[in-house]
Amino acid sequence: MNRVDVFKSVLWTLTGLAVATAITRFIFGLGAVSNLSDSTPWGIWKGLNVVPGIALAAGGFVVTAVIYVLKREEFHRYAKVAVLIAFLGYLSAATALVVELGLPWLVWQPVIYWQFHSALFEVSWCVMLYLGVLLLEFLPVPLEETSWFAGLRRFLTKYKLVLVFLGIMISCLHQSSLGTLFLITPEKLHPLWYSALLPIEFLVSAIAVGPLVVILGVLVICYMYRKEADRKTLSKLAYLGFIVTVIYGLIRFIDLGVNGKLPTIFDGSWQSTVFLIEIALMLVIPIVLLGIRKLRYSQAGLAIACFSAVIGLGLDRANIAGVMLQVPGSHYYPTIYEVFVSLGIVAGAIIVFLFCVEHFKIWDVKWKDPRERAEYCPKFGLASDVWLGSPGVTERVKYSLIFVLSFALGFALMPQDRIESKGVEEITVQKARGGDTLFIDGNLDAFGTLFDHARHVDNLGQKESCIRCHHMNVPLDKESGCWECHSSMYTATDIFRHDWHASPNGAAIACDVCHEPPQERQKASAKKCRDCHVDLYADSTADTLDTYLAMSYVDAMHILCVDCHRWLASADTTRAALAQCPTCHTGSQPDYLKADMRGELRRPAPNHVMMPPAVLQVKEE
């Protein structure tokens, strides 16, 4: 196995895992694979793929600007690589965005329905336009290989300059507007990253690192295919990146100084440490290595400087778009599946990149010429003595197999419980506590409802009234509590548990006992619960249930209480307040709970409903 083989195998593995995750995400929803929630809707797909991806794709417009605006013809041989890297960078960012947003068939909507108040409106327009421009810019390269669409190729080559200038304009616009996006988060973004100059900083840092990404791409390709890199030209291009990096450093630190944030850098918090690492990678290492002429012209110096700058810029964007955006009350940590997609999209882009390098004239000559007639000189693989065919066939057979196997493995690794939950967190209900006065607080967040059980018993008619609420029993029980069946806070509970009834570790009942032959074994033809359990229904006249799902605790409580309260309120106008939310959901924790606990009680969970004080006073009976 050579370098390219190993590298491609890893890439195909990652892509397989990502595709499996993406398919699961599109079938079962975001919650099935990601930890994204209403309080943290921005995960690593935006923080690592979209925002840094677009910044790192800036090489396309920077290099073409250098060639066509500054008239530096010596960089012309890297124009195609730069445009290709930009195109794939944008494409991978757009793909990540589609996987995250979902509903890909609605992607045309921002084009038709304009939302002027949205910062993302401008970003989405620019990304779509620039992606189109990049596609048109790059299209002549693959079209060279075929005689089809010759007219289109001639047209695109003729009006190349128009496309180049369009690309430069749109890029400048939206590299900065991506920074504008974060101007709306002054109280969330950490002060070391937040700045009124964010749009300018985004643009300048993208211009600084853009060419370095192209250089890194060229160096990696040269290493993999064992070719000599043109270090002289690359170093000249790197010097350009060096100048802009210095300018970016000045802007950033002057801005920090003017706003009095410089002392924050050394306050010892973890944020300041991350900031120092970011500055070291993005500014210090590249400036030192590229600033010294001898190091700039050495392969190692150039490679380390570019790599460090790329990682640094990625870290900077990831910090702004995710890590340092502190949303109170949310604790986001990416799942392994989110990481699969993140890496897989990048891997997919690199596979396309390698394909283009091998099959198109990205440089002056193609590196892998199919006309070498490799099929006439058979070569056995190292792993086996099976003749798989010519190199092209071998690659096809091998990588597609790797993809299929890693896809299946990824699909098998998908979290069963999350898929079944459809993204809703399962919270087991805790029983209501207290004596005659019950505190109903299913998720134990200390913000529940006080329920005067004794008073309800008295008012509704003593023993005969139990059945109004306790409508069913757990087998061999009487007046079972609500929580015994409605045992999940927000999701329905299967109270029948088919598999438990059939399992030898459970009830160990043979199929025929409930599903009488020769009918199809299904719900409709099965025995009813009360055919075996005599004591399930508190009222002998009650209808048998048509479902074995008990609704969520929240739903059950609301329907049971609210229906009765509404009915009472409508019957008696003096008791209208009964049907209002604050009657049960008081604004604070009950006094007795405070008296019974030492120390501070927990603050309510972010999703908790807090009611304003009751407007209408509940009239005492």
Place this chain on the structure above:
Amino acid sequence: MDTWLEFARGPLFRLSFGVMMLGLLRVLLLDLYGAWEAYRRAGDKTLPWGYIIRRTLVWFFPINKVFKGRPFYSICSILFHIGLILVPVLLFAHIQLWQSGVGISWPALPKPVADWLTISTIVFALALLIGRSFSRTSSFLSRKQDYLWPLLLLLPFVTGYVCANMSVGASTYQVTMLIHILSGELIFILLPFTKIAHCILLPFSQFVSCVAWRFPADTDDAVCTTLNKKGAPV
């Protein structure tokens, strides 16, 4: 046992189903791409489409093969394939699993039909196996996998029939069901990599072989060069 069943129904099913679906798609695409490459290189680019379509249909519905040569074997084979394809896809219980898992469903076979098809598949699989073992021409052409495949295919059918129709105790049911699921999954995984891949390749086999048996214009010389016999008459 519950854990094993859960594992076989969950991750292991997704693994094997993924391998089968994408694996079949893979062999199909590789096949067609190979045919396209052969076509691109071929000197003679005319293709006898009418002949290809006729041959494909003939092999797809081998009605006229039935009464020529080996009528009993042919009829067994056709009936075996009907049950083999229809029962797993159109069984009510399987569709219910799709319905509850992913939310999609399609019309099912009535239970008596499914039961009889299952029995016919089992019977004809055994008949085919016996035919293969005792016919000298067949056994001469057979490899190990040709004997193992009918047996492996029988496993889920027999266990499935037991689970669906017989009154067995809870623990017997679970063991049988586990064998049913695991054997089915083993078939899924092996499917794209063995001769059973003909389930997706068959409709294209005539086309592919028709295209593949065309050679580039200079093939004769190339063969001679490779064999170090340049200039030798072909």
